[in-house]
Amino acid sequence: MEKLILPDIPELHKVDVYEANGGYQMLRKALGMKPEEVTDEMKKSNLRGRGGACFPTGLKWTFMPKVTTKPKYLCINGDESEPGTFKDRQILEDNPHLMIEGALIAAYAMGIGTIYLYVRGEYNKWIVMVQKALDDAYAKGYIGQNILGSGFSTNFYIHRGAGAYICGEESSLMNSIEGERGYPRVKPPFPAQFGLWGCPTTINNVETIANVPVILRLGWEAYSKIGHPKHPGPILVGVSGHVNKPGVYEMPTGVLLTDIIYKYCGGVPADKKIKAIIPGGSSTMILRGENIEGVTMDADGLKAAGSSVGTAGLIVMDEDTDLIRVITRITKFYYHESCGQCTPCREGTGWMFKILKRFENYDATLEDIDLLLDVANNIEGNTICALGDAAAWPVQSMIKRFRDEFEQRCKANGSSTKSVAKEMVHALR
Amino acid sequence: MVQSCNGAVVQRTNGAIQMMLSESSLQKIEELKTRYQNPQAVVLAALWMWQDEHGWVSNEGMEYVARLLGISTHHVYGVVTFYTMFNKEPVGTHKLEVCTNVSCMLKNSDKILKHIEDRLQIKVGETTPDKRFTLVEAECLGACGYAPMLQCGDEYYENLDEAKVDRLLDDLK
Ligand SMILES: Cc1cc2nc3c(=O)[nH]c(=O)nc-3n(C[C@H](O)[C@H](O)[C@H](O)COP(=O)(O)O)c2cc1C
Ligand code: SF4
Ligand code: FES
Numbered sequence: 001m002e003k004l005i006l007p008d009i010p011e012l013h014k015v016d017v018y019e020a021n022g023g024y025q026m027l028r029k030a031l032g033m034k035p036e037e038v039t040d041e042m043k044k045s046n047l048r049g050r051g052g053a054c055f056p057t058g059l060k061w062t063f064m065p066k067v068t069t070k071p072k073y074l075c076i077n078g079d080e081s082e083p084g085t086f087k088d089r090q091i092l093e094d095n096p097h098l099m100i101e102g103a104l105i106a107a108y109a110m111g112i113g114t115i116y117l118y119v120r121g122e123y124n125k126w127i128v129m130v131q132k133a134l135d136d137a138y139a140k141g142y143i144g145q146n147i148l149g150s151g152f153s154t155n156f157y158i159h160r161g162a163g164a165y166i167c168g169e170e171s172s173l174m175n176s177i178e179g180e181r182g183y184p185r186v187k188p189p190f191p192a193q194f195g196l197w198g199c200p201t202t203i204n205n206v207e208t209i210a211n212v213p214v215i216l217r218l219g220w221e222a223y224s225k226i227g228h229p230k231h232p233g234p235i236l237v238g239v240s241g242h243v244n245k246p247g248v249y250e251m252p253t254g255v256l257l258t259d260i261i262y263k264y265c266g267g268v269p270a271d272k273k274i275k276a277i278i279p280g281g282s283s284t285m286i287l288r289g290e291n292i293e294g295v296t297m298d299a300d301g302l303k304a305a306g307s308s309v310g311t312a313g314l315i316v317m318d319e320d321t322d323l324i325r326v327i328t329r330i331t332k333f334y335y336h337e338s339c340g341q342c343t344p345c346r347e348g349t350g351w352m353f354k355i356l357k358r359f360e361n362y363d364a365t366l367e368d369i370d371l372l373l374d375v376a377n378n379i380e381g382n383t384i385c386a387l388g389d390a391a392a393w394p395v396q397s398m399i400k401r402f403r404d405e406f407e408q409r410c411k412a413n414g415s416s417t418k419s420v421a422k423e424m425v426h427a428l429r
Numbered sequence: 430m431v432q433s434c435n436g437a438v439v440q441r442t443n444g445a446i447q448m449m450l451s452e453s454s455l456q457k458i459e460e461l462k463t464r465y466q467n468p469q470a471v472v473l474a475a476l477w478m479w480q481d482e483h484g485w486v487s488n489e490g491m492e493y494v495a496r497l498l499g500i501s502t503h504h505v506y507g508v509v510t511f512y513t514m515f516n517k518e519p520v521g522t523h524k525l526e527v528c529t530n531v532s533c534m535l536k537n538s539d540k541i542l543k544h545i546e547d548r549l550q551i552k553v554g555e556t557t558p559d560k561r562f563t564l565v566e567a568e569c570l571g572a573c574g575y576a577p578m579l580q581c582g583d584e585y586y587e588n589l590d591e592a593k594v595d596r597l598l599d600d601l602k
Pocket of ligand 3: 085529
């Protein structure tokens with residue numbers, strides 16, 4: 001397949017090269033259309049968000065009020081902090097103008113006058129790169145007042161985070177832009193009614209927005225035929241862990257996981273067997289290696305297999321992997337990143353981590369498996385934002401699919417000392 | 430602290446007047462204020478500037494930023510303590526942040542961490558006595574395919590092994 005998001009064109013991050021390859025022509029095209037027509041293209045294309053929830057993008061745009069006395073905002077989510085996920089950074093580095101052009105088209109479609117790109121604080125190097133691209137786009141008249149003589153105006157700013165996974169959650173992201181602590185908000189009201197400073201706001205992922213000019217270029221019909229019909233388009237799959245050639249690969253949705261691992265990534269080092277995979281970032285449910293045959297990278301395929309696409313950050317684990325260490329480390333992450341607003345998440349993540357430490361140290365009993373599951377079940381669905389669920393799912397799926405690993409980790413004589421984990425929080429972090 | 434003619438807060442140290450944020454940062458903050466509905470939204474950016482110029486965010490820094498933006502010090506304190514990247518105490522010249530999250534763990538990030546601890550003779554969370562290095566453990570830094578990795582300043586050092594770490598530490602000395 002022709003690469004559409006990250007084509008192999010040298011120096012594409014430079015505005016001149018981008019323009020020479022048809023760049024900003026879709027912005028021109030969009031400005032000649034009615035805003036509703038642009039949104040309609042998105043709806044018909046079936047583009048679904050690449051930030052983790054697969055929400056239909058065109059539908060999301062229609063939630064924005066057409067008539068309002070308040071300013072409207074677009075936030076582009078470049079927080080990218082889900083473990084296993086490193087794809088948006090590639091767009092920011094290699095094709096920032098595609099994302100910028102997509103954002104301008106989105107702003108035009110929804111009548112938005114200010115765009116914020118929220119980027120995680122650690123990505124300062126990439127912020128500098130995108131700022132250069134923005135400056136060039138301003139200088140060429142693509143951003144700012146009366147864009148290309150159309151009468152449409154919008155500004156585009158980068159907002160730098162400062163280290164907090166939770167700020168990728170859309171309402172937390174808005175609070176972070178407002179200069180608050182990054183606490184998620186209770187929904188409803190939803191961002192399209194009550195977003196940034198209480199004004200209508202749309203939040204979309206960096207990769208989602210990069211698809212927008214592609215849809216206008218190919219037309220919705222051709223786009224919707226790429227990959228899986230219910231979840232079409234190109235998708236950036238970031239592969240990490242035990243593969244020979246890890247990295248970010250662009251492919252149509254619907255590719256077999258085994259093809260991703262063996263054809264794109266050159267297989268597993270030393271030809272070892274695959275014990276388990278996590279298909280879409282640390283929040284998605286773990287799958288057993290022997291069950292990935294025939295499973296495809298798209299919303300339906302992974303749902304049928306008992307997991308989800310998430311951010312398409314595929315983590316591969318070979319037969320020698322200690323899965324108890326894996327789940328303990330993942331749980332430590334959620335414990336560290338819980339914002340602390342809701343009791344089930346704040347306390348539950350800490351308890352899951354403590355119990356898992358007992359398994360890690362061969363100091364657990366069989367009852368601890370049920371206790372762990374009980375804590376996870378009581379977090380799921382009982383919290384303000386989805387971080388609670390994201391912490392529960394990996395634990396639940398690990399117990400469901402690898403119960404034997406837990407059983408082997410119990411103390412032989414069943415007399416646990418119920419030791420308490422010493423290093424509960426990171427030093428200085 | 431006293432108010433200078435241009436509205437910036439200045440501090441007297443040994444009789445000399447010292448700006449607490451550079452003139453260029455203060456100008457930048459004024460420009461940033463125009464980008465948002467209210468000045469509070471500039472708090473992260475202002476704290477970044479403070480940390481870049483002073484190395485960490487002291488109580489003084491929080492008070493200063495609060496005054497600059499017309500918000501309360503306790504609000505700024507709440508923000509500083511929420512975000513992990515703000516240093517709440519002084520750190521070494523080079524802060525080494527080693528990712529130990531799942532993808533890096535699968536590629537033996539614990540060995541990298543141990544190697545640095547041994548070479549620098551410090552534990553995670555500590556600073557070398559000469560104040561050159563601080564070592565911390567980090568959550569996923571978005572470089573999972575290039576694991577194991579560490580961040581130092583704005584730079585990412587990826588696909589690490591022990592020899593690469595040795596070279597890096599020599600270069601940073
Ligand atoms: C805890 C948590 C963290 C999230 N982190 C991110 C993130 O880093 N980047 C992102 O695009 N979406 C993230 N999301 C999803 C966003 O809330 C939101 O659904 C998404 O940005 C919408 O964009 P999309 O519709 O284009 O996918 C996160 C959600 C949760 C609950
Ligand atoms: S679920 Fe966790 S992260 Fe989300 S709001 Fe509640 S405490 Fe905060
Ligand atoms: S897990 Fe280390 S960078 Fe993502």
